[in-house]
Amino acid sequence: MKILSWNVNGFRACVKKGFYEFLRKENPDVLCIQETKQQEVPTLPAEFNYRVVWNPAKRPGYAGTAVFTRLTPKNVKRGMGIEKFDSEGRVITLDLENFTLVNVYFPHSRRGLERLDFKLEFNRAFARYVKPMGRVVICGDFNVAHREIDIARPKDNEKNAGFTPEERKWMDSFLAKGYVDTFRHLHPDEVKYTWWSYRFNARARNIGWRVDYVVVSSNLIKHVKEAFVMDEVMGSDHAPVGVTL
Secondary structure (H helix, E strand, C coil), X not given: CEEEEEECCCHHHHHHCCHHHHHHHHCCCEEEEECCCCCCCCCCCCCXXXXXXXXXXXXCCCCCEEEEECCCCCEEEECCCCHHHHCCCCEEEEECCCCEEEEEECCCCCHHHCCHHHHHHHHHHHHHHHXXXXXXXXXXXXXXXXXXXXXXXXXXXXXXXXXXXXXXXXXXXXXXXXXXXXXXXXXXXXXCCCEECCHXXXXXXXXXXXXXXXXXXXXXXXXXXXXXXXXXXXXXXXXXXXXXX
16 A cells, blocks of 8 residues: 655646646556645546545644545544634544555644744644544654754754744654654654755755654554655645655
């Protein structure tokens, strides 16, 4: 089973940059996307046999998540049951036959850390939300580079959004609750990034951050055969990530 996750930074824009070609080539069983920035559920070309679960933000052109799945869910839930977070369309949960799948787009702390408190509150709520789930695969843009290996210029970014001590400490505590960062587990010393600024030719120079993850509960890690970053795929300022189970 192949599960992919991709922050597309605008679904319409990504479609124009090859989204459907990517979907055709990779043929995943499940694709989670973040930052759809679109209210309307798209009509897929007839060749694609996916059920689409769409969770837009109430604010047009902002945030939003979606799941394309060939697996039939027993239950689908949009949000966590907390309106101030759910209004931004950040979480989709699918109860599947052998595990629960959660697609999540964590808030960005923003320049000047003006939204850091909001993000940390979301983080804590998310940890409580997934705690009762027995076997879980969590895909998404966590908006944090966890360790120094996950960011090209750690010293320059110690107080910047996505690499603050508070965000990294939360990631430490979250993983310690019984979750595994699949890519870092299988590739402990490999340097790979999943996001690059559009400024300063950062992607060509590979000055990036690893902020997109597939995290699994520890009782599933033995089933993870591969974990990868598809940094050669264009179409967004993020690269897709994924696992094979």
